[in-house]
Structure formats: C-alpha cells, structure tokens
Amino acid sequence: MGTKAGATQVGSLSQVVTVTKYNFLNYFRARRFYVMLAVILLISVLLTALVGYYRPVAFLGLPGTPASQAVLGFYGAAWGGTGGFLSFSSLVVILSAAFFGGDAISGEFQNRTGYFLVPNPIRRSAIYVGKWFAALVASTIILVVFAVIVMGNGLFYFPGAVPWEFEQSLLFAWVYLVAALSLTFAFSSLFKSSSISILMSVILLLFVFGVVDDVSMFVAGIEPWYSITYGAGIISSILVSPYPQHEVTESLGAAFGRSRTSANPHFVISTYTASVPEGLEILVAYFAVTAALGLWLFVKKEFTS
Amino acid sequence: MANAGPPPNSILPSLEAVQLTKTYGSFTAVSGLNLKVEGKKCVGFLGPNGAGKTTTMKMFTGLISPTAGSARIGGVDVTKDKKAALASCATLIETPEIYPSLTPREALSMLCEIRGVAAGERRKRIDEALGKVKMTEWDDKKVGSFSKGMKQRVNVASTLLSDPEVIILDEPSTGLDPRGMSEVRDIVKSLSDRLVFMSSHLLAEVTEVCQEVAMIDHGKLLVYDTIENVTAKFAGGGGSVEIGFVKDVDAQTQAMVAKINGVKEVARSNDKHLVVRFDAGTISQEKLFEGVAGLKAGAISFQHSSGLEDAYLSLIKETL
Numbered sequence A: 001m002g003t004k005a006g007a008t009q010v011g012s013l014s015q016v017v018t019v020t021k022y023n024f025l026n027y028f029r030a031r032r033f034y035v036m037l038a039v040i041l042l043i044s045v046l047l048t049a050l051v052g053y054y055r056p057v058a059f060l061g062l063p064g065t066p067a068s069q070a071v072l073g074f075y076g077a078a079w080g081g082t083g084g085f086l087s088f089s090s091l092v093v094i095l096s097a098a099f100f101g102g103d104a105i106s107g108e109f110q111n112r113t114g115y116f117l118v119p120n121p122i123r124r125s126a127i128y129v130g131k132w133f134a135a136l137v138a139s140t141i142i143l144v145v146f147a148v149i150v151m152g153n154g155l156f157y158f159p160g161a162v163p164w165e166f167e168q169s170l171l172f173a174w175v176y177l178v179a180a181l182s183l184t185f186a187f188s189s190l191f192k193s194s195s196i197s198i199l200m201s202v203i204l205l206l207f208v209f210g211v212v213d214d215v216s217m218f219v220a221g222i223e224p225w226y227s228i229t230y231g232a233g234i235i236s237s238i239l240v241s242p243y244p245q246h247e248v249t250e251s252l253g254a255a256f257g258r259s260r261t262s263a264n265p266h267f268v269i270s271t272y273t274a275s276v277p278e279g280l281e282i283l284v285a286y287f288a289v290t291a292a293l294g295l296w297l298f299v300k301k302e303f304t305s
Numbered sequence B: 001m002a003n004a005g006p007p008p009n010s011i012l013p014s015l016e017a018v019q020l021t022k023t024y025g026s027f028t029a030v031s032g033l034n035l036k037v038e039g040k041k042c043v044g045f046l047g048p049n050g051a052g053k054t055t056t057m058k059m060f061t062g063l064i065s066p067t068a069g070s071a072r073i074g075g076v077d078v079t080k081d082k083k084a085a086l087a088s089c090a091t092l093i094e095t096p097e098i099y100p101s102l103t104p105r106e107a108l109s110m111l112c113e114i115r116g117v118a119a120g121e122r123r124k125r126i127d128e129a130l131g132k133v134k135m136t137e138w139d140d141k142k143v144g145s146f147s148k149g150m151k152q153r154v155n156v157a158s159t160l161l162s163d164p165e166v167i168i169l170d171e172p173s174t175g176l177d178p179r180g181m182s183e184v185r186d187i188v189k190s191l192s193d194r195l196v197f198m199s200s201h202l203l204a205e206v207t208e209v210c211q212e213v214a215m216i217d218h219g220k221l222l223v224y225d226t227i228e229n230v231t232a233k234f235a236g237g238g239g240s241v242e243i244g245f246v247k248d249v250d251a252q253t254q255a256m257v258a259k260i261n262g263v264k265e266v267a268r269s270n271d272k273h274l275v276v277r278f279d280a281g282t283i284s285q286e287k288l289f290e291g292v293a294g295l296k297a298g299a300i301s302f303q304h305s306s307g308l309e310d311a312y313l314s315l316i317k318e319t320l
Helices: A012-029 A031-054 A067-080 A088-101 A106-110 A124-157 A164-190 A194-219 A276-300 B053-061 B104-115 B119-132 B148-158 B178-189 B203-209 B227-234 B251-258 B282-295 B307-315
Strands: A247-251 A258-261 A264-272 B014-024 B027-038 B042-046 B068-073 B089-092 B166-170 B195-199 B212-217 B220-226 B239-245 B263-270 B273-278 B299-304
Touching: A012 A031, A012 A124, A012 B104, A031 A088, A031 A124, A067 A088, A067 A124, A067 A164, A088 A124, A088 A164, A088 A194, A106 A164, A106 A194, A124 A164, A124 A276, A164 A194, A164 A276, A194 A264, B014 B053, B014 B166, B014 B195, B027 B053, B027 B068, B027 B195, B027 B212, B027 B220, B042 B053, B042 B203, B053 B068, B053 B089, B053 B166, B053 B195, B089 B148, B104 B119, B104 B148, B119 B148, B148 B178, B178 B203, B203 B307, B212 B227, B212 B307, B220 B227, B227 B307, B239 B282, B239 B307, B251 B263, B251 B273, B251 B282, B263 B307, B273 B282, B273 B307, B282 B299
Parallel strands: B042 B195, B042 B212, B089 B166, B166 B195
Antiparallel strands: A247 A264, A258 A264, B014 B027, B014 B068, B212 B220, B239 B273, B239 B299, B263 B273
C-alpha cells in the first residue's frame, strides 16, 4: 500500500507548532493557569503593601544611600532575594515549572490523553517538544506578569529608568525557567503519576538542591557547580553591586565549619558565587542534559494499562 | 495502448504481524503472532480478556514496542517508521481521553493538522465526522464536561477525519449506550471501502459488521478466516443458547447446568448469563429448557446464540 495517494505527511516542525498551539490553549483555559496567576498576584500584592506600609530598609535603602545603589537594592530585594533566602523570582520560576511541566508528560499516561495523540503519524519527539514549548509560553507569561509588577513598584519608588541589571536578571530568570522546565519534563517522563512528578519537581527545586548547595559549600567546601540552583544564583548576584566574589572564606573558630588544612587548625566556611558565564553554563547544561534524558524516556516509555 | 498496470493507490491496504512478540518479564502477552489481513473489509479480532488483543493493537499503533518481530501497516514497520506507517491509518485504542479544556472541534482540528488534512477541508471533515457520531450540537463545549459515552463518540469521529485506508478499532462500543453502540455499528458498516480491524467482545456486533475474524488466545493466533468458514469448521453440531439469570450466576449453578443431559459445554459470558452448547436436536433443547427450569436457579431468558459464538466457545476453552 505504502502511503496512500493524497495522504500527506506533515513535517515535524509543523506538528510541533500544532501541539504547542493546542496544548497552550488547554493550559490557558485550565484552572491551574489562573491559580498560578492568582498566586503571583497575591505575592505581588503582599510585597507592594508591605513595602508601602513598612518601607523596609532592605527594599528602599537607608537615607543617604546613592540612588543607583538604592535602586539595585530594591530590585535585589523584590526580585532577586536577599540574605540567602529563596528569591521571589526563583519561587515563581519553580512554581511555574512544576505547575506546567510537572505533569505534562506523566499526564499523557495517567489521564490517558496520550491514547488520543500518540497513535497518529507524529513522532513522540514532536509531541514532547510541542508540549514543552506550550509550557514555556504559559510559564513565561506568569514570569513576565511578576516582572511587570516588580518594575511598576520599582518605578513608583525610584522614578526613571529600570536598571540594566534588572533586565539581565529577568533574562537569567527566563534561562532558569527554560532549564527548570526541562528538568521537570524529565521527571514527568520518568513517572506515570502526575502528582508524584509534580511533587518531586517542587521538592527537588525548592528544597533538595538548596540543601545540596549548602552542604557542598559549608561542609565539604566544594563549589556546587553541579547544582541548578547554584547556577540560578546569577539572577540575584547580578543585582548586587559590585558583583560578589567567586569565593569568600570566613573563619568561624572551632565551633562550626571544617578545618581547612592541618597546618591551619581554624575552622572555616566557604561561600561560592557563580559568575555569570558559569551560571549560564550550568543552566544550559541542565537544559541540554535533562531535555535529552526526558525525550529519551518519553520515546521509550510504553502505554501499558 | 499497453496496460501500464494498476495505479499505485489500487494496492490493497494491509496490516501484518510478523512473528510479533511482546513479553513483560516472564509473562508473554503476544507470542510469535503471524497474521496478515489485506483488502477492503472488516476483520473482527476476538479473544478472551488477556488474550493479547489490545497489546497487539498497541504494537500496531506505536503505543508499545514489540519485544520481537514486527507490526506493519501497508508494508511499513511501525517501530521503524511510525509516521509513515500511520499516515493512512486511523486508530481508536481503548478509551482515550481528550484534553479537557478543548472542544471537540478543537481536538479534531488538532488531529486534522497533525494528519495533514488541507486547511480548506478541515471544517467540512470535522462537521461530517461530528455529524456521523451525533455530536454536532456539542462541538463548542469543553470535552472535560462530557460523559464517557460522549467522549467515545468524539474518539470515533477522530478516526473518520483523514479518510484513512486502514482503521484500527479496539472495542469501539465501550462506554456507549445501546443507541450509541448501534450507531457505531452502522458507522463501521459504512466503512466497507477500507480495511477495518476491530476487536470486540460483542460477538453479535462482530457477526453483524465483519466479514472475517481472527481469534487469539494466550497471545497466539487460533484461526483467521471468513466468519462463514470459521463457523462451519468450529461451531460443530448442535446448538447453543444464552441463558439469562435474575441474579449473578455462581459456580454451583454453572456446574448443575453442565450436568444436564445433552449439555456439552457451559461458559459464563457475563455475571448473569451462561452460554450453553448442547447436542443437536429439539429433544436436547427441550431437555435443556426443562433441566434449567427444574434447577429453580432464577433463569429468566433463553436466547439462541450465533454460530460465531459456538465457534468461539469451541476454540477458546477458558477465560481469565
């Protein structure tokens, strides 16, 4: 028989666009998109109200602080995070990646939507990529909404131009989103249960990587170059002026930390900060490796009852 | 003028399993299946639960990969080139779910785009398909609010969109009400200009719409032939009836029916029905009716079953 006369094979690129379009439509109309939007708006409203009411120094700077420093300080606190806490932008990225990517593939198995889409003349890779783009578009909208609200606040307190460091930070946050989505898609390919894949994604990105970073730096004294959250640190670091040093070592005496050498009995801790190129390399590496892994898992995975 | 031979599109549509095998650890779901169905007709794919029907169909549609052997559609190995193999093949495996926030029109439009239906034709094709499954008035409602039967109607519509040469249907009547089942039968009957490969547990449905049957059990092909030939070869002498009971049939009742004079075989077709094969002749039939009535086990109906049922019972000795 071969291919029937008149039955045309559609190019994979066109099929990716089709899958993206309809998956985005599905996302856009689904409750979770609006729940995510509501979460972001809630964070933004709280942030705006607290800064407006309490006028914290961490956000608005001390009187007499140079304007350029104060502006960066505001964006650092509202967007980039301060004092080692998880930044708001990272929280938005992680929640978006988990919400839109956590069950993107596992849902095809658990919810049986894969039985509608997969047995068609389309490669599984086209489905995977199409769904990934749809999740990226939906997550990007959420990230941009949050960025616009932060910028609105920034312009209210510091009228004038938005610092270029914030623009860079926004770009880095988006790169982090790309990598985080790739990671959550890989988890989604690994599990058949949607709730497990979402939960695993959140736990990993929100807690596990952070703990690994701390243990690696403070206990083992090793730079956590293998951690996605360490790489994502550039989102905050770019909003610090001057850019933090790559390695800072502090002596804490004998009570805490580790002995650096037998010749130096004082206990020390090392804090590492990824440089911009290093951070980008880590994020891009995470994207590439987890994209390949997730795609391979999805292509190999079987639709068994 | 010399005959240039048949044009390429006159080549018959086909499905072929070549030593098709699927194992899960030590369990063999499909074992070296060799089957070639070819031409424009409807072929019923029968077997008990766990026989390997759905596993076979999933291998034909790329949902799972064979452990060994190959599944070919139109001569193209599905594992090697799924996109080419399914280019002119529509499928309905089990009961798929559709993205809940999409409407039937959008879901079918997505498939039209994936399958390469020309943009100018999509609306017409979708209207026709939705019309055939009586879902036109629901075309702009979100699928998430649909009943299982309504979703299955949309699934059936999805197989009609791209004018496929081969249609693989895995129990297409699942979840449908009696009217829906009848409508699906009519749709399948109307697809006589293509190859339809359909699994079903409803032997009456298969008898009504198919010309040929393939039966498998324990992952192995038992027979593939026309319904007439299968019936003639395997139905044997005698007859069979399906007896309905007012309550679930227990093993004791089944055993007592089996002891009635002239009864050759008894199998449970569902919780409240037994299919009974008995010796030829009205005397045997009379004895069977009297015997079953005498059991006072709550028998409420007797219905003659088709020759295909007799053949099925003859070939397939036990079910899971």
